[in-house]
Amino acid sequence: MTHYLISFDDGTMDATEEELPAVADAGHAVIQExxxxxxxxxSGGLDYRQQHATVGRDGVVTDGPYPESKELLGGVLIVDVPTFDDALKWAAKTAAACRCAQDVREFFPFRRF
Known part of the structure; x- marks a missing residue:
């Protein structure tokens, strides 16, 4: 099978603070499914209010993500399914649970070096 990354950008969830526990429960239900x-x-969520840094190819460490980044990941789900259409089905479930659009990308096939 093939691994697919299903992800959404930080700040795109359409939920109030009061609704977040229900959104979390719905997300956990999709994960359990x-x-x-x-x-x-x-799977995992990312919080850019927590400690984070960028390490450049020259080894220089700077606080935070790349300055030119306009979109930051908010959460990810990786599934191992036979087809892109199968990944889209899981993305649809995730989109409904998280109340935001999901991006779907296929990982390069894994090879041992």
């Missing part, structure tokens, strides 16, 4: 279906690989 993916685990039960045997397609779950990894």
């Amino acid at each position: 993916a685990k039960d279906a045997g397609v779950f690989v990894f």
